[in-house]
Amino acid sequence: MSLLNKYDLFFDKENNVYQIRTKSDAITIEFTDQEKESIFNSIVKLYERKEFLTFQQLQEKLITNFQKDKIIDVIQELRECSILTEENFEEAPEAKKTDSPFSLYLPLGENKSLFDIKIGFFGEPILGKKINEKATDYGYHEFNILDIHKKATEKEVYSLFQLNDFIIVDSSSWNPHMMEFINEIALEENKPWILYDGKIDLANISIGPIFHGRETGCYDCYRSRIRSNDEFSSYTDAYENYLKDRKANSKIEAIPNVIKDIIASIIIMDVSKYLGGWYPPETWRSCLIFNIHNYQISKHHFLKAPICNKCKPSLDYNPSPWLESLTLKT
Numbered sequence: 001m002s003l004l005n006k007y008d009l010f011f012d013k014e015n016n017v018y019q020i021r022t023k024s025d026a027i028t029i030e031f032t033d034q035e036k037e038s039i040f041n042s043i044v045k046l047y048e049r050k051e052f053l054t055f056q057q058l059q060e061k062l063i064t065n066f067q068k069d070k071i072i073d074v075i076q077e078l079r080e081c082s083i084l085t086e087e088n089f090e091e092a093p094e095a096k097k098t099d100s101p102f103s104l105y106l107p108l109g110e111n112k113s114l115f116d117i118k119i120g121f122f123g124e125p126i127l128g129k130k131i132n133e134k135a136t137d138y139g140y141h142e143f144n145i146l147d148i149h150k151k152a153t154e155k156e157v158y159s160l161f162q163l164n165d166f167i168i169v170d171s172s173s174w175n176p177h178m179m180e181f182i183n184e185i186a187l188e189e190n191k192p193w194i195l196y197d198g199k200i201d202l203a204n205i206s207i208g209p210i211f212h213g214r215e216t217g218c219y220d221c222y223r224s225r226i227r228s229n230d231e232f233s234s235y236t237d238a239y240e241n242y243l244k245d246r247k248a249n250s251k252i253e254a255i256p257n258v259i260k261d262i263i264a265s266i267i268i269m270d271v272s273k274y275l276g277g278w279y280p281p282e283t284w285r286s287c288l289i290f291n292i293h294n295y296q297i298s299k300h301h302f303l304k305a306p307i308c309n310k311c312k313p314s315l316d317y318n319p320s321p322w323l324e325s326l327t328l329k330t
Helices: 034-049 055-062 068-080 125-138 154-163 176-189 219-228 233-246 257-276
Strands: 008-012 017-021 026-031 118-123 142-147 166-170 193-199 204-211 286-291 297-301 326-329
Touching: 026 034, 034 055, 034 068, 055 068, 118 125, 118 154, 125 142, 125 166, 125 257, 142 154, 154 176, 166 176, 166 257, 176 219, 176 233, 193 257, 204 219, 204 257, 219 233, 257 286
Parallel strands: 118 142, 118 166, 166 193
Antiparallel strands: 008 017, 017 026, 026 326, 193 204, 204 286, 286 297
């Protein structure tokens, strides 16, 4: 069922919003980012011609004119408010071929299949080996592990980012100095990476978000968000400074290997969604919180900071700067 068969869609000039509605149900969309508004209008036009589109088809139609991160943003929002549903939008099973060329996240002309994509891992080696096992099942043939416990140098970390297409960073053994360095390299190299933050309390583990470039926000944005919700932030700041002065790793909490196996599966599945362009990854602008006791997963959205001295994201003026530029109301 197409968008226009299911909803009336029009621009409401009086209220300066788009309305997507039926008689009894209304969703309003307000843009402060012109490119995202153009993406939205392009998606609507595509659905005027075809009732059903996959995520990969949408990206292929839009990627030559728009930034990938903004395409994913708009599609994610339309999914979350149930404008894009299984009736008109889905992952294409036939697209899941590891030998198919993908160019959606790489610079123009750098077509690669999952077989050819190189993944780097920096962190605790047991988790790295488990992710490598899952990556092999998915069809990846090169997975490079840099052990955080062997006092990896900045030069080695820099090489890891240069030689691989995507990086998985395990921060369960927290090294504030190295995390700042990784953030700088990723921005400098415009390299996509995902953060595994390990335990955030006695019960929960944090997976994500994926960072790519300046407009997704960066690790410094993420750190600021986490710290703003930390009621013991003064103690955390002191511990961070203690580790940073020594360029040291924090002590790591014990996590059962069976839990690491689950975490490894989640990470490689979501990374593959992103690299293959099959479907919006769950960790795009979000963290997955996994409870190691009852195995429940919750999702927390990560919003880039409107002012960040590291990534300096370009933002249109927004009277509510802590809200994303695409605002949906039901």
